[in-house]
Amino acid sequence: MAAPHAVVGVEGNSSESGLILSPDSSTGDVKRPQFGTRFLTDPRQVFQHNAWDNVEWTEEQEAAAKKKVLENSQPLPQEKQDDFDCRANEFWNDFYTIHENRFFKDRHWLFTEFPELAPKCGLNQESHPEGSGKDGGLLGGLDQEQSRDAAALLHTDGDFPGSSATYRILEVGCGVGNTVFPILKTNNDAGLFVYCCDFSSTAVELVKSNPEYDPERCFAFVHDMSDEEASHPVPDGTLDVIVLIFVLSALHPDKMQASISRLARLLKPGGVMLLRDYGRYDMAQLRFKKGRCLSDNFYVRGDGTRVYFFTQDELHEMFAEAGLEKVQNLVDRRLQVNRGKQLTMYRVWIQCKYRKPLVQPPEAQG
Template sequence: MSEETEYFSKDFDWEELRDEIEKDVSHRHHILPFSPSPSPSSSSSSEAWKSFHKRHSTGRFFKERRYLLKEFPELLCCGEFSKVLEVGCGNGSTVLPILRGKQSIVVYACDCSTEALKRARQMIDNADEGSVKHRFHPFFCDFSVNGFPNRLICSSCRKGSLTKPSDCLPDVKGSEDAGLDELSSFEGDQCCIGGVNFVTLIFTLSAIPFQQMPFVIAECLSVLRPGGLLLFRDYGLYDMTMLRFQLNKRVGFREYVRSDGTRSYFFSLDTSRDLFLSAGFIELELEYCCVKSVNRRNGKKMQRVWVHGKFQKPI
């Protein structure tokens, strides 16, 4: 990581925060063993997020993630017409910086909410750069249940190493979308786009039930080209938002549900490593990002913890 990024991601020591939290009896319910009970299905979790996006249809709830290219500079120095799959794109707060940062990159973005996809399309259409919207291809996909459509990478390409890229469609260089369900409308035996160079999982994995995470990560691996990168950023263990949850909101080990039914999981480095390496990825980077910020309204200091990771599909 660059010196600038490193500076802003190490405002405090995570081990010191851990010791402080684990000694505080008021946070004991976050640490105690959890007896699992029947958890909501992945479909009910998806429904909760669909309702969430309907309530926040203006998109004001999300801010454009401009830090993304500093954290993942590979998105700037990649080859011409590289392909990105943004998993759980929401209103497009991650997609827009990527499209602006690299003038030839092509982004395929999916979400389980059509409201979110519509908002993402509006955000991209309203961008000043004329070429941005022609490189953005949104599609509906409840990826925690059904996986990704074969239009991204067909069955034969999933099994092999893309030794014959000419068998697949050429890179998209400005074609219009057929709609938000563009990719999933294709049959599995038709030609695919040949896989993607990057998959981004930015505050997405934590939003689905823990039991579904291995399936989603395996799907991400399958649509990547050999040597491709998965870029991961999500909530870290003992983040401020985790400590706000009450005992009755705990639905699993380090897993919580909000009053609106949406879920949040908080990752340790060990859990993250186990999930991705078990799927077949190679670990390139994995660390806690520890950032101090101040609430401008009340002056309260906040300690945010995120997990930053880069994983590669074997060549």
């Protein structure tokens, strides 16, 4: 295939539906069962459909992507970088004020890729496409009765939102509720409670003003995950699932590790952290021109918001440093097509699941 044409993409209006995953050969991850699979076997047919799954890159294509990134990698002066860092809240508030709900779609693919978000499935080993045992459930390795007992032992009484819940999900970087509302609409489990937070107060207000927002089942709050002094509305060790969808990439790289480590402490033993984010050489990265680079693989968009493009190894190292065990770390390479403009657009995303061990090492317990 020819070297990729690229168009700019931001998290809120990028196409995320119809997710199909292809494992990176260097990781040894087993390919998962697929759905809606569409392979491009004849390049002459590329414009017959809007998207093609599990696209393999040629050596020439990857070399061209690396060259493009290198050409535009001269970082901005430090004072300009500091200004974008200081005004990050302002830029994200402006983003949501301008766009509100116009470019956002519910992420219904989440329940296929992340069955942990469906509580009745979360403790059922057989419902997970990755199989049973240590890779296949929220409390992998426990049967349902043991899982209920563990949940009861881990239950923390206290006066905090959702303190009586038996299954707690937190989405960090919730935006206008693309993930939260599908979860609430899909699950009627009385024991479910969903927390959601965002750096932008404008986004949180949009969530709270949504007619589907139910304070009996959901708690939305403003939170800067990179702020070491910021507190959470729940105690450590009380969450079953933490969701990070295109949010870690918005942080300054120097703040990512501490942020992941703080979030990991909120998980119950056996709880999982779910991530989907931009991969290295995604079309959005290749679209950046000179003068937009902040540091290696970290850029500022025209609206002032920032984005980082990850490798699998980088994410694995951060999760492992936070004391979490890998369940999944896969690359999703997808070819999207603009038939009207006759353009091919190559997306690269990374999807991860990392679990907190059931038995914590002594240093983590201290």
